[in-house]
Amino acid sequence: MRNYQKDANLDNRLHKLIKFFDIKKRITIKDIAKALNLTSSTVSRALNDNSRISEKTKQAVKQTAKELGYEPNYLASALRKGKSNLVGLIIPRANSYFFSSVVKAIGDRLSIEGYNIIITQSNESYEKECQNIESLLYTQVDGIIASLANETVDLEYYNKIKANGVPLVIFDRGEDSLNVDYIGIDDYLSSFKVVEHLYNQGCRRIAHIGGYRHTRIYESRVEGYIDALTKFNLPLEESLISESNLKVEDGRAIMEELLKLPNKPDAIYAAGDFAALGALQVAKENHISIPDDIALVGFSNEPFTSLITPSITSIEQHSEMIGRLAAETFLDRINNPDKAVKLNKIVLDTELIVRESSKKLK
Template identity: 65%
Template sequence: MLKRLSKYIKNYVKKKRTTIKDIANVLNISPAAVSKALHNDSRISEKTKTAVKRVAKELNYQPNHLASALRKGKSNLVGVIVPRTSSNFFSSVIQNIEEVLNKEGYNIIITQSNESFQKECNNIDTLLFTQVDGIIASMANETVDLSYYEKIKSKGIPLILFDRGENDLNVDYIGINDYDSSFMIVEHLISKGCKRIAHIGGFRHTRIFNNRIRGYIDAIHAHNLPHDDDLLIESSLTLENGKQKMQELLALENPPDAVYIAGDYAALGALQLLKEKNIRVPNDICLVGFGNEPFTSLVTPTITSINQHSAQIGQLAAKTFLERVKMETVKQTLNKIILDAELIERDSSQKK
């Protein structure tokens, strides 16, 4: 046996990767036995198991993941699609997905759509091509056509959406209660004495932004405030666009005394514009953002915002996926998990 082993060690040095067959040859048993030994199959003796494991270690054996995935029909890879990884919200979600899935032997492939529908379609193709066992996604702003997502469903691969999701798809979804959060923000501003509250929202075709808009409108009505069409604007919510839309609001005959903006980056843009114009925040105009990006607590004044519980969303998304793969046969009911968000009050809305 020693002679065989040394021969294989030489082979290893030559860079040919060790396979299960090599271990079998050293020990003079079948490859099948080796495979079973490595998986602690009960039909293999303890003696053989320890021998196999010793030799495996000695030869620096690394299982060929492709081969086993091919044979078993699953890759243990999960695809993640996000608009971008640079936002703190998404990178935190990703980190938590990863933590949960790694424990169960899954790895994740992260792709970014950069808010582009085209890129998102490419990403989906890429992931399907890579034979992922499931996809966890948050849609790009642009995405309206859902045929690519239907493609995932039609392949029978679990699809879990979070944050930016689309109800019509009938898939698992994890997000926050956008309507309530919006309502809460408006009531917060009212409690601070604001009378003319504007809303720079996202595009209505995205469900979450539509819900935020509805929450805003309903809260305005509930408190008998003037509902002026000019005070409700849709935006792409980038920093630049936030600046621009803020400009438009200031240009009104009767400008608002508070602005609630459905994204922190756009809120930051608005804040910059207000500073340039020497309009005091919060004393002249109160400002509230959405998302609780780290910079909201870093700028002057700090920006009131909504904490979306990114960690929890990531964990729940991963767990939902795990449930799906574990009981694929069972026609289970859909998981729609809606978390309550949290208002983080900061200086930008503390009018005295």
């Protein structure tokens, strides 16, 4: 009796305190259970539409859940079920058109299935990328979708993901050596198409402003370029090929070198639009007409390529589709964990968008 009195007193004071500080008590399934004289098991099953619960009880549970303002705690659920409904995303940076388009597509697709995405940026740093992987694994993500940093060569950390049984999907930048699902484009063929187009426009000395060849996609682009030159019997010269970060400044610097050549190129194919832009700027400054003196083609179909004058011919990578397919590849893995044998290697066709910068023939 004494004890009861004390408890009631305590309860009373607690309530006053709660009211005073306007603390909103979290409503849990236990509260719903108490209100209906049930157990939390039943409430949980009712909310999850378990077949062993009567329709009547389900209604009652859902009703009072609403009345009490119940809000589920996904963390608790995730801990128990071993499934967080979170997908980790690792990208070099968020503020580029390509990556942000992919992010948008992945987000849109996965939100339909009830997943949220955690976005992390490597800023092209290998170290940061490793930190991101750890952080995502510790957060118990159900999968990771990643595009590798430029720096990343060692892939031990990515094996860690697989070792944890977490599905991994790589897009765009990725190594074949890594035995995982991959979504990308046919860089080799795209390059080939570019050169073919330039050849058809009458160009015979085609320079290539390339990315660093230790990255597979840029290596493939160089190979496509070289093979196409060979096919069309065009000169393949050291001085016409370069490697860089493909920024605007890089394009500018390389273009300046090219213009110093005794035997100037009549076309420039840059493996990135920003480098192409740099080249265009230098051409303009030197009163060299694009495309009449030199034709120009970029890569990625950045929005600005269609807006500037002259508009720049480029390669459309279908970034939104890459994102959607990456998301769906992950979903496929999650929904069929058994058929873990066959890898998905999706290589998308690209589209050559011909614009003013390479239209020599009207």
